Amino acid sequence: MEDDFSxxxxxxxxxxxxxxxxxxxxxxxxxxxxxxRYPHLELYEYVQYPFAIERSKFPRGRMxxxxxxLREDMDTKYLYEKNDLIRFWLSIDEDKxxxxxGEVRKVLARMGTTxxxxxxxxxxxxxxxxxxxxxxxxxLNNCLISTLTSYTPRYQNIVKQKDNHCD
Numbered sequence: 634m635e636d637d638f639s640x641x642x643x644x645x646x647x648x649x650x651x652x653x654x655x656x657x658x659x660x661x662x663x664x665x666x667x668x669x670r671y672p673h674l675e676l677y678e679y680v681q682y683p684f685a686i687e688r689s690k691f692p693r694g695r696m697x698x699x700x701x702x703l704r705e706d707m708d709t710k711y712l713y714e715k716n717d718l719i720r721f722w723l724s725i726d727e728d729k730x731x732x733x734x735g736e737v738r739k740v741l742a743r744m745g746t747t748x749x750x751x752x753x754x755x756x757x758x759x760x761x762x763x764x765x766x767x768x769x770x771x772x773l774n775n776c777l778i779s780t781l782t783s784y785t786p787r788y789q790n791i792v793k794q795k796d797n798h799c800d
Contacts, residue, residue, distance in 0.1 A: 677740045
């Protein structure tokens with residue numbers, strides 16, 4: 634019986650070693666990879682560091698004026714220090730900083746959707762490996778949903794319901 638799984642064990646070890654090699658080469662080059670993928674990322678520094686960015690890196694036009702006003706507003710600076718980046722930008726006054734907030738919304742949406750797509754493809758590649766190459770699209774979809782969702786089943790309720798049905 635042990636011999637039946639020896640090939641699988643070798644395949645898993647080989648796959649693990651390949652992943653280690655990939656990680657060792659990819660992680661050190663992450664900054665380079667990000668710059669290649671998003672060559673204009675430095676243009677959006679004001680999104681992450683609105684109070685620390687140099688004036689020479691300000692966006693142009695109306696947004697530059699709004700950013701300058703935002704930096705002078707002590708209440709807004711307090712919000713930035715006390716909240717994470719998303720909550721900070723969500724709390725900004727829409728009327729006062731409409732141009733800036735609109736652009737920030739676009740930038741953050743782009744980054745969020747890119748991350749989600751990358752995560753989905755990463756999980757899909759892991760789930761549909763050479764050991765599970767016959768998985769159907771429907772089953773793959775169900776696996777992805779269960780992997781990527783933040784839903785946590787109420788196991789105690791499920792067990793109680795099952796016990797009630799068995800009685």
